[in-house]
Amino acid sequence: MTERVRVNLDTPRAAPVELTDADAIEQLLSDSYSSMRVRSRHPARLRYQRVNGGSFALDTFEQSAVLDVRVEPLQTIVVDRSTTAGVHARRGADISRYDSGDLFLAALPDQPYTARVMPGRIDACVIDLALIARVAATAPGRRPEPVRFVGLDPLSAELAAHWWSTRCYVAELLNNSEAAASPLIVGSAARQLAAATLTAFPNTALTEPTVADRCDASTATVRRAVAYIEGHATDDISIADIAAAAHVSIRAVQLAFRRHLGMPPMAYVRRARIDHAHRDLVAADPAATTVGAIATRWGFANHSRFTAVYRKTYGVTPQTTLRND
Structure with missing residues (x-):
């Protein structure tokens, strides 16, 4: 009889599961990521664990046999690290090979892909597109199109190392039950992961202030932003929330705080x-x-x-x- 194991993705930390049935492995991975087909020529054993941060999740899975997977579009950002397992991936016409220690995006969010995963361990991070959008948001009303990733590999080895150190830090936080119960800490960790992902991988996020942003970087903007911060210090607020309360873009509020207070908004x-x-x-x-x-x-x-x-x-x-x- 086929094992039927469904990981509750809403729990902060799911207990590790270990599967040996190919159909059960396929179902578990489909539940965790996107609909997929999983095939193996030899009996496979998969050990999987998820730590859930709400808008992101940290996954670890380790398998004992070669797995061939065909995955439907993810609709999320999935950052993989081939900790000990090699991966041969095909996304469209692109064919890539990743070895132990390599970091990469599984695929673009709307892109199906196939991969051959060698025995070993993969560490993955699943990030909601909405979180990416909030962290990357620039000039509301002037740039309505969503941020798109345009490459699957890190821009540099240094940025890949920074991303991995950020993930390790966040994993350590979530392993602390006291910290994991704090919405302020988990919210900050989520934004750090999203920011590290936007920094590490090529994307279309605007990084420079516009002329309008520079005009909006006024003392009035600072006053509105400070009033919002003081009234919501107990809440898990983001730079996007502060900018919305000040009625300006994220870049404008960042520039205003640096210009008039000498610090970033989140430092305040x-x-x-x-x-x-x-x-x-x-x-x-x-x-x-x-x-x-x-x-x-x-x-x-x-x-x-x-x-x-x-x-x-x-x-x-x-x-x-x-x-x-």
Whole structure:
């Protein structure tokens, strides 16, 4: 009888599954990515695990035999790393071979593809197109077309290494149950992954401010943006949210903050949150809470970094504030 295993993609961390039935392997991978056909000339064993971040997922799968796959368009961005398994991929007329350590996009979102996957391990990252669009958004109303990826391989080895280090960092965050429960931390991690993907792979995202953006980079824009940030510091807000609240493009709000405050908008968000963390430390009972719990509440996953930034801002450690106030 065919094994029937369906991974619940809505759970933060699905338990690892191990399959030996070819039809069950095909069904599992179809559920996780897109409809596909999976064939193997020899008995195959597949071990699969997914860690879900909402708008993205981190997958690991390892198989014991050569798998031939034919995949329908993904409608997502899937970044693969051939950790120990080689991959021979065909997308349209393009034929590529990837060896251990190589990073690549599985295919363009609307492009079917076929691949032969050798025994070994693949680490994958699945990213919603909506998340990519939010991070890459520029000049709303002036550039309505979506961002498109125009290449499947990283622009450089350095950018590929940066992408992989970002994924490792995000995986470490999601392995920490306290951090994984914080919407601020998971939201920030999602945007870091999307930004690293846009940086690493060729795409059509606009990167330079337009003339209109430069005109909009005013003190009035900063005031509107700051008011929104201060009123939404507890929320998982993005640069796109800030720009929308200020009624300008993302590039305009970025330029305005650099021009008038000397920092990026998200740095101002972090400063606002550390101010809220300071207030919580002052008001907290040291017998009932910890510095780590307050840091996590305000989106600081790295408690050592939180301590360093806090000390630079207030001249004392957060532990001192918690004890004395």
